[in-house]
Amino acid sequence: MRITRRAVLKAGGLAMVSLGLDPLFLARAVFAHEKHGRARAGRVFVCLFQRGAVDGLSMIVPHADPIYYRERPTIAIPAASVVDLDGTFGLHPALAPLKPLWDAGALAPIHAIGSPDSTRSHFDAQDYMESGTPGVKATPDGWLNRYCRHRREHQATPFRAVSFGPELPRILSGPAPSLAIGDLRAFGLRPPAGPAHDKITRAFEDLYRVAPTKLLASSAAEGFEAARTLERIDPARYQPANGAVYPDGRLGQSLLQIAQLIKAGVGLEIAFADVGGWDTHVNQGSAQGQLAARLGEFARALAAFAQDLGDRMSDVVLVTCSEFGRTISENGSAGTDHGHATAMMVLGGPVNGGRVLGRWPGLDPAARFEGRDVAVTTDFRDLFAEVLARHLGATALDAVFPGYAPAPQRFVGAIRT
Amino acid sequence: MRCPPIAGAAATLLVALALAPDARASHQPGSLSARDSAFHMLQRFAYGPLPGQVEAVARQGTLAWFEAQLALGPFADSGLAAREARYQALTLGQEGWARRFVAMQQANRARQLAANVAAPAMAPGAAPAMTPGAAPAPDSMAGRGPAASPVLATGRGAQPPPPAEELEIRRLLDQVRGLTTMRAVTADDQVHEVMADFWFNHFNVFLDKGADRILLPTYVEEVIRPRALGRFEDLLVATARSPAMLFYLDNVESVAPPEGAAPPSGAANPRRRGINENYARELLELHTLGVDGGYTQRDVIEVARILTGWGMMPPEQGGGFVFRPRLHDSGEKTVLGVHFPAGHGEDEGVRLLEMLARHPATVRHVCTQLCARFVRDDPPAGCVDAAIAAWQRSDGDLREVLRAIVRSPEFWAARGVKFKTPLEFVVSAARAVRADPDTTPGLANAVARLGQPLYRQPSPAGYPERQEEWVNSGALLDRMNFAVALAAGRQPGALVDLDAVVPLSADRKTLVHEVDERVLSGAMSANTRRVILREIGDLPDPARARTLAVGLALGGPEFQKQ
Numbered sequence: 001m002r003i004t005r006r007a008v009l010k011a012g013g014l015a016m017v018s019l020g021l022d023p024l025f026l027a028r029a030v031f032a033h034e035k036h037g038r039a040r041a042g043r044v045f046v047c048l049f050q051r052g053a054v055d056g057l058s059m060i061v062p063h064a065d066p067i068y069y070r071e072r073p074t075i076a077i078p079a080a081s082v083v084d085l086d087g088t089f090g091l092h093p094a095l096a097p098l099k100p101l102w103d104a105g106a107l108a109p110i111h112a113i114g115s116p117d118s119t120r121s122h123f124d125a126q127d128y129m130e131s132g133t134p135g136v137k138a139t140p141d142g143w144l145n146r147y148c149r150h151r152r153e154h155q156a157t158p159f160r161a162v163s164f165g166p167e168l169p170r171i172l173s174g175p176a177p178s179l180a181i182g183d184l185r186a187f188g189l190r191p192p193a194g195p196a197h198d199k200i201t202r203a204f205e206d207l208y209r210v211a212p213t214k215l216l217a218s219s220a221a222e223g224f225e226a227a228r229t230l231e232r233i234d235p236a237r238y239q240p241a242n243g244a245v246y247p248d249g250r251l252g253q254s255l256l257q258i259a260q261l262i263k264a265g266v267g268l269e270i271a272f273a274d275v276g277g278w279d280t281h282v283n284q285g286s287a288q289g290q291l292a293a294r295l296g297e298f299a300r301a302l303a304a305f306a307q308d309l310g311d312r313m314s315d316v317v318l319v320t321c322s323e324f325g326r327t328i329s330e331n332g333s334a335g336t337d338h339g340h341a342t343a344m345m346v347l348g349g350p351v352n353g354g355r356v357l358g359r360w361p362g363l364d365p366a367a368r369f370e371g372r373d374v375a376v377t378t379d380f381r382d383l384f385a386e387v388l389a390r391h392l393g394a395t396a397l398d399a400v401f402p403g404y405a406p407a408p409q410r411f412v413g414a415i416r417t
Numbered sequence: 418m419r420c421p422p423i424a425g426a427a428a429t430l431l432v433a434l435a436l437a438p439d440a441r442a443s444h445q446p447g448s449l450s451a452r453d454s455a456f457h458m459l460q461r462f463a464y465g466p467l468p469g470q471v472e473a474v475a476r477q478g479t480l481a482w483f484e485a486q487l488a489l490g491p492f493a494d495s496g497l498a499a500r501e502a503r504y505q506a507l508t509l510g511q512e513g514w515a516r517r518f519v520a521m522q523q524a525n526r527a528r529q530l531a532a533n534v535a536a537p538a539m540a541p542g543a544a545p546a547m548t549p550g551a552a553p554a555p556d557s558m559a560g561r562g563p564a565a566s567p568v569l570a571t572g573r574g575a576q577p578p579p580p581a582e583e584l585e586i587r588r589l590l591d592q593v594r595g596l597t598t599m600r601a602v603t604a605d606d607q608v609h610e611v612m613a614d615f616w617f618n619h620f621n622v623f624l625d626k627g628a629d630r631i632l633l634p635t636y637v638e639e640v641i642r643p644r645a646l647g648r649f650e651d652l653l654v655a656t657a658r659s660p661a662m663l664f665y666l667d668n669v670e671s672v673a674p675p676e677g678a679a680p681p682s683g684a685a686n687p688r689r690r691g692i693n694e695n696y697a698r699e700l701l702e703l704h705t706l707g708v709d710g711g712y713t714q715r716d717v718i719e720v721a722r723i724l725t726g727w728g729m730m731p732p733e734q735g736g737g738f739v740f741r742p743r744l745h746d747s748g749e750k751t752v753l754g755v756h757f758p759a760g761h762g763e764d765e766g767v768r769l770l771e772m773l774a775r776h777p778a779t780v781r782h783v784c785t786q787l788c789a790r791f792v793r794d795d796p797p798a799g800c801v802d803a804a805i806a807a808w809q810r811s812d813g814d815l816r817e818v819l820r821a822i823v824r825s826p827e828f829w830a831a832r833g834v835k836f837k838t839p840l841e842f843v844v845s846a847a848r849a850v851r852a853d854p855d856t857t858p859g860l861a862n863a864v865a866r867l868g869q870p871l872y873r874q875p876s877p878a879g880y881p882e883r884q885e886e887w888v889n890s891g892a893l894l895d896r897m898n899f900a901v902a903l904a905a906g907r908q909p910g911a912l913v914d915l916d917a918v919v920p921l922s923a924d925r926k927t928l929v930h931e932v933d934e935r936v937l938s939g940a941m942s943a944n945t946r947r948v949i950l951r952e953i954g955d956l957p958d959p960a961r962a963r964t965l966a967v968g969l970a971l972g973g974p975e976f977q978k979q
Contacts, residue, residue: 121695123876137708158890167868168889180891182866187891190898203952203969204897210944211974212833215888220974223890 043315043350043392044262046271047144047171047384050298050322051126052279055336056343056374057328058291060109060356063090067363071329074286075336081287085109089356093287094295097303098347105354106306106313107347108414110383112358114324114376118369120338122279125323129380130171132401141174143400144270147388148176150396157267158226164254164273172272177222184235184257188227201227233264244308247300251275255305262312269392278322281335302347314349317391317415319383325374328363340373344383346414350391357412382410390415449829451475456938457832458483460979461791462823463607465845468918468935483823486608487646487816497604503856506592506634514631515736517586522732524580586630593634594861594871595910599854601844602911612645612815613637614840615790617872618879619783620656620704622665624872628732629665633872636661649783649813650774653704657770658738660729666696666877669728671721673746692746697721699877705773707782716753722746723757723765780808784818786882791822792831794883800825833940835979836884839867842896845979846903846971849936850918852911859910863899868892893977900972904964915967921959925950928959932966940975 058075062068063082082090083099089111091099101107117134119125128134132143141149148161161178163169168180181187191200201224208220238260246252254273261268277294284291302320306313325342341361347353359377361367369375385406388394397406455474459466462483466474474482492498501507509517578584604610617637624633640655656662663669671693697720701712726745730737740763749759755772757765773779784804788796800822807821808814822828837845843864847854854860861871868887874880881887902908904915919935922928929949933941949969953962970976 121698166866173886180868180889187894189894189901191901199952200897200901200965200968203948203965204972206948207945207969207973208893210942212942212978215884216836216893216974216977219888219890220893221890223894226890227894 042267042269044268044271044317045387045392046258046273046316046318048302048318048320049126049129049169049171049272049274050278050320051122051274051276052322053122053125053324053326053338054278054322054342055280055284055291055326056111056322056341057326058092058284059095059295059345060085060111060343061090061092062088062360062363064088065363067328071363073330074334075284075330077287086356088360092292092295094292095299097299098345101303101306101347102354106349106351107345108351108353109343109345109356110358110378110412110414111343111356112341112361112374112376113344113378113380113383114341116376116379118340120324120340122323122338127170129321129323130169132381132384133403136403139402142169142171143384144171144272145174145176145178146400147392147394148178148270149174150399151392151394157229158222159229159261159266159268161270162258162261162268162272164257164271165250169272169274172270178270179226181257183253184230184233184260187230188223229266233260233266235260240304240308242307242310244304245300246304246308247297249297249301251297252301252304255301256308259305259308262309262316280326281331281337282333284330284335306347317346317348317350317387319387320345321380327372328368328374329372340369341376342374344380346383346387350415352413352416357414378412379404379410382406383412383414386411386414390417451479452939453832454479454829455482456940457829458823459607459938460832461828461835462486462611462819464601464611464841465848465979466938467848468851471938480823483608483820486606487819489606489609492643494604494606494609497600497606500599500603501596504592504596506589506596507638509589509634511632511635511639511737512735514589514634515732517582517589518628518631518732518736521580521582521586524582528580590624590630590634591858591861592856593637595854595856595858597637597871598840598844598847598858598860598864598910599856601840602847602852602854602860608819609642609645612819613642615787616645616652617641618874619786620652620662621874621877621879622661622872623875623877625875626665628729628736629661631732632659632661632664632729632736637872646815646819649779649808649815650771653774654767654770656704657700657724657727657766660736660738663696663727663729663738666699667693668696668724671696671725671727672744673722673725692718692721692725694718694721697724700724700773703877703879705779705782706776707778707785710776710778710782712753719750719752719757720769722748722750723752723769726763727766774813780805780813784808787818788822788827789882791819792825792828793834797827797831800827833978836888837977837979838880838882838887839864839869839892839896840871841979842867842977843899846900846976847911849938849971849976850903850913850915850967852903852908852913854911857910859908861910863908863910867895867899888977896977897972900970900976901968904968904971915960915963919963919967921963923959925953925962928953928963929966932963932970936967936970937975941970942975945970945973945975 057068058077061077061082063077063079063084064087069076077092081093083093083096084090085102089109098107115125115128115134117125117128119128124137127137130142131139132146133139144161158177158179161172161176163172163178163180165180166182168178172178189197189201189204191197204220205224208217211217211220235257238256240246240256240259246256251273258268258271258273261271275298278291280291283289286292302318305318309316321344322342325339326336327339331337361375361377363374365371367375381401381404385397385401388400389397389408390411394400398404452471452475455471456466458479459470459474601610601614620641622629622633622636624630636659640659640661641652644652644655672691674691694717698717700720701710701717702708706712723746726741728739728741728744730739742762745762747760750757750765752769752772753776757768761768781801784801785796787804788800792800803821803825804818807817811817843860847860864871865873869880899908903911903913906913919928919931922931929946932949933939933946949966952969953966956962956965
């Protein structure tokens with residue numbers, strides 16, 4: 001776990017050099033003193049990235065469309081096993097654990113969503129989805145970091161923006177502080193318990209008070225602060241509520257830890273996790289098989305998260321995303337190749353759920369992108385912008401998505417207003 | 418033009434600089450002591466000094482040490498060779514790796530088949546069985562996330578252990594990772610080690626993409642390491658002909674489109690899909706010209722066409738490089754305005770790579786990256802220009818380029834301004850206490866925990882060099898943890914004997930002075946000295962005091978810089 005920041009060396013921060021702190025950290029620290037004690041459990045946005053380009057047509061199955069079955073003779077999900085949603089679309093059977101959320105109006109799939117950029121490179125497409133600037137590689141920071149930077153009024157906490165995994169992802173990179181957490185239980189200094197623990201902690205805090213750069217000093221200071229908070233929470237003793245059982249594996253553990261931080265009231269606003277294994281070029285499977293196993297773990301993790309949080313889901317919106325979708329036709333290896341639009345899901349209390357959102361372009365060859373892929377009818381930035389605006393109350397959307405200017409008339413209506 | 422090697426212990430830095438053919442060397446501040454220059458050199462062109470090495474290099478002459486390093490051949494380090502003999506992974510060769518890979522695939526397939534037969538048909542709506550082996554192997558570049566990080570190898574819960582063939586490959590790959598940190602810690606030819614790391618990162622390959630698991634070790638040993646101080650063009654051509662790179666960046670998928678019209682959507686034979694631009698794009702963007710190198714999308718496509726047919730034999734047949742004329746696009750091409758006549762097969766690619774290697778944009782791009790690594794994150798123009806000039810007059814001789822960087826005033830003005838990467842931090846700490854690495858991946862795992870898992874950077878851009886990418890609180894705290902554990906002898910992967918580094922002393926001030934001299938090479942700040950003295954003041958046992966002092970010194974802020 002770590003807090004990352006990019007130096008704001010060029011942004012007028014030089015006046016703070018003598019203090020060894022950068023201005024961003026300082027502003028937040030001052031704010032903390034003013035607000036301390038009345039920080040309420042705020043709204044939370046969880047972004048879950050399915051790395052590898054998930055097959056949207058297998059997640060949200062267009063089971064009424066004969067083209068779908070014609071194009072995928074061996075890997076289509078048989079209509080009889082699809083969990084029907086609205087007569088047109090249905091869930092992959094492995095996603096059945098999410099059906100109760102749909103029934104409760106807390107789940108909305110969005111179909112035919114993606115990036116306007118036509119790249120079929122995982123690298124580029126993930127990069128664009130995280131920088132929030134499709135087609136522009138030079139963007140230095142991620143859009144979730146830009147959101148944090150432009151909304152300073154959030155309560156001061158090292159846990160405002162947290163990524164679950166050992167490395168900070170592109171989407172959270174940038175000058176605003178954010179944490180990358182591999183495991184909450186392993187965070188912080190780990191010297192032997194007892195007097196040595198206090199001695200070593202005190203020593204390192206004093207060593208880094210006079211660090212050679214403000215970047216080192218402020219990063220260390222935030223690390224010590226986060227470690228103190230976590231000692232109070234005692235993550236090792238966490239028990240999920242309401243009988244929720246998270247699946248084994250990194251995704252389940254990530255969502256468990258997100259739920260834990262939400263409940264601990266440490267000021268978590270932005271959480272990010274990712275899960276790989278969606279690049280199903282070969283032997284993708286149908287109702288069962290490789291992809292079904294991944295989707296099963298995925299659905300059980302999401303369902304456990306919602307169950308664990310219970311009423312707290314009224315403050316939480318979780319969005320699943322993936323860099324692009326996959327070809328409409330199956331390939332020669334009973335798999336699918338890199339395509340264009342995919343499906344994403346929004347779930348949580350504030351979600352306008354129980355409906356499949358977005359404009360469905362259909363699978364007709366004439367409606368396809370480059371003659372082979374599901375066309376993009378919703379720009380991913382419009383979905384994320386809607387969540388930022390309507391769930392978190394963000395206003396400076398053009399600063400978060402530069403060069404795009406997200407507009408409410410393009411929102412798909414994922415969040416209740 | 419070649420500079421005469423600087424000989425003799427009396428060659429001071431200033432004398433050496435005066436011998437340099439570069440007139441700008443006269444701008445060099447004359448106040449740098451022999452010790453300071455030796456320290457700076459070892460911080461950048463070595464993985465930090467060993468105890469006492471600063472004094473030794475200062476006596477030898479800093480530039481004399483550097484020249485001696487450049488004069489070593491790639492396999493000149495006999496001490497290292499003796500250690501390498503303990504690594505089975507080094508004895509396999511490409512054939513041995515490929516044979517094990519095929520065996521592993523067969524074992525995994527057999528297991529998956531057995532599991533599928535055993536699994537009952539699933540009722541509609543029921544949760545699917547998690548069949549063992551059904552979880553996709555981390556074989557795609559899809560997982561840019563750290564899915565394969567050893568930190569995460571927990572929580573696979575109920576699944577049975579993988580087959581023995583899989584475990585065998587994992588064991589050998591652990592050796593490969595451990596070998597890398599062992600060499601960095603112990604090798605005498607440090608410049609070679611540092612440059613091998615630089616070039617691997619420049620021509621990055623991702624270990625966890627399918628066959629790259631067994632292609633990467635040979636790539637490191639036979640493509641990168643022997644050429645780390647050679648000519649750039651040789652490196653470029655060797656990487657382009659390496660199955661590891663061709664597989665990693667999908668050139669093995671890139672084939673000439675079928676004769677006649679463009680393939681109809683979907684229905685085309687998936688084996689004859691046409692070109693794949695992945696390698697072509699990264700070749701121009703990352704390996705040679707740079708993102709602003711003046712190429713177009715059209716150039717990317719033409720490069721991909723030239724490289725169609727560059728592929729690899731199946732692992733069953735050894736997994737070596739092969740050029741397949743039938744998959745090669747035999748039409749004429751134009752790249753960056755240069756015409757490539759039709760029908761020259763594999764030679765077109767060689768000609769293309771030679772052209773790219775000499776292109777001014779490539780020279781500038783690579784020299785800028787070298788200076789970012791060895792001088793500053795934002796390299797000053799002076800050293801970049803000096804490196805470019807040396808490249809051009811030596812036809813890309815990397816030794817000449819490094820000489821030019823070392824002779825530039827900008828290099829000497831950049832002391833202590835860079836932040837160590839996790840690899841540099843872990844290795845330099847191990848060197849600072851003369852740790853003795855074993856053949857386990859203990860130190861490599863520490864590097865991974867700090868955020869830089871070796872050979873597991875999925876992006877072809879490699880790991881970043883800028884400090885903003887590495888300075889963050891969680892990793893900083895983990896650096897402190899590593900330092901404390903290493904000093905206490907509790908870090909897996911290396912034996913530490915502090916008796917051989919810092920003599921025990923009942924006098925606390927003497928002890929801290931020795932830690933400063935031996936472990937920090939005299940770089941300890943007044944604040945660090947004060948804090949360490951305070952914290953060891955109430956420890957009656959001098960050995961415990963020494964352990965704490967060394968741990969705090971290695972985990973403190975000075976040691977994060979280079």
